Amino acid sequence: TPVTGLLASLDLLAISQADAVLHIQLNRPAKRNAISDGLVAQIHTAFVNLPETVKAVVVSGAGAHFCAGLDLSELVERDMKGAILHSRSWHAAFDAIQFGTVPVVAVLHGAVVGGGLELAAACQIRVAEDSAYFGLPEGQRGIFVGGGGSVRIPRLMGTARMTDMMLTGRVYDADEGDRAGLVQYRVRDGEGLAKGIALAQKMAANSPMTAFAVMHALPRIVEQSPSEGLFTESLMAAAASNTPEAQARLRAFLEGKAAKVTKS
Numbered sequence: 370t371p372v373t374g375l376l377a378s379l380d381l382l383a384i385s386q387a388d389a390v391l392h393i394q395l396n397r398p399a400k401r402n403a404i405s406d407g408l409v410a411q412i413h414t415a416f417v418n419l420p421e422t423v424k425a426v427v428v429s430g431a432g433a434h435f436c437a438g439l440d441l442s443e444l445v446e447r448d449m450k451g452a453i454l455h456s457r458s459w460h461a462a463f464d465a466i467q468f469g470t471v472p473v474v475a476v477l478h479g480a481v482v483g484g485g486l487e488l489a490a491a492c493q494i495r496v497a498e499d500s501a502y503f504g505l506p507e508g509q510r511g512i513f514v515g516g517g518g519s520v521r522i523p524r525l526m527g528t529a530r531m532t533d534m535m536l537t538g539r540v541y542d543a544d545e546g547d548r549a550g551l552v553q554y555r556v557r558d559g560e561g562l563a564k565g566i567a568l569a570q571k572m573a574a575n576s577p578m579t580a581f582a583v584m585h586a587l588p589r590i591v592e593q594s595p596s597e598g599l600f601t602e603s604l605m606a607a608a609a610s611n612t613p614e615a616q617a618r619l620r621a622f623l624e625g626k627a628a629k630v631t632k633s
């Protein structure tokens with residue numbers, strides 16, 4: 370169903386909602402979904418204004434590619450302050466994804482390059498179709514990542530692999546990206562959206578407190594010393610289990626009313 374209100378007026382994003390899952394599609398196919406200043410602003414607006422009925426989001430790209438990265442036609446010479454603020458506007462938008470209200474699945478096909486890979490890296494789950502490929506052409510363009518890539522991408526694939534991609538222009542195909550840790554799921558062409566929606570539906574059915582803990586506590590615990598991390602974990606565990614929803618879910622399992630853990 371089309372979304373009404375503020376989100377409906379975002380012309381660079383096509384937005385629709387089915388039950389608790391919102392689908393946000395980058396919608397500049399003629400420019401291979403290159404991220405202009407306007408698109409960064411709309412991504413930020415969308416993620417800080419998600420309706421309360423939304424419990425998970427799927428992000429995909431219209432046309433033959435997920436995203437060609439920074440809109441190079443807007444790469445004007447800026448003074449130091451302006452350039453930093455430009456990069457910070459990307460950080461704000463992608464932080465609104467990573468540390469937002471609900472988990473996000475990126476469905477990747479075709480080019481996932483530069484800022485497109487930075488965007489994908491801010492999402493919790495990445496699904497790659499056969500056609501997906503990953504590159505960081507900033508090296509060829511004479512620039513550097515500015516959308517959080519140097520923080521997020523090494524945490525997925527390791528510093529050595531990212532260094533190689535940036536210095537040699539190496540491009541990873543979907544299987545290589547999978548093996549390197551860039552994505553969690555690999556599907557055939559045309560199957561990404563259905564997979565992304567199915568995963569989003571599973572995530573939407575979780576306790577909101579669990580989703581919150583995984584999104585907001587886990588990445589921070591990973592940054593802490595083991596001693597601080599263990600203590601933060603205990604605090605988060607205590608907060609999560611002391612909710613009526615957790616109590617009801619535990620009771621349901623003990624009464625044989627909840628699903629068991631099974632293979633696939």
Ligand code: 1HE
Pocket residue numbers: 399400401403404433434436437438439440441442456459480482483484485505506507510512513514515516
């Ligand atoms: C663009 C952009 C763009 C396409 N900015 N206009 N990103 C890059 O260095 C990637 C540059 N793009 C490409 O390598 C290719 O376009 C693709 C592999 C993504 C797609 O190829 P293809 O053959 O399907 O399309 P195309 O013919 O190259 O492009 C179609 C149109 O989109 C064309 O414009 P037209 O007016 O001639 O039709 C292209 O100019 C335009 N287009 N990509 C502007 N990126 C916060 S820092 C982040 C830093 C970065 O992201 S650097 C990496 C930038």
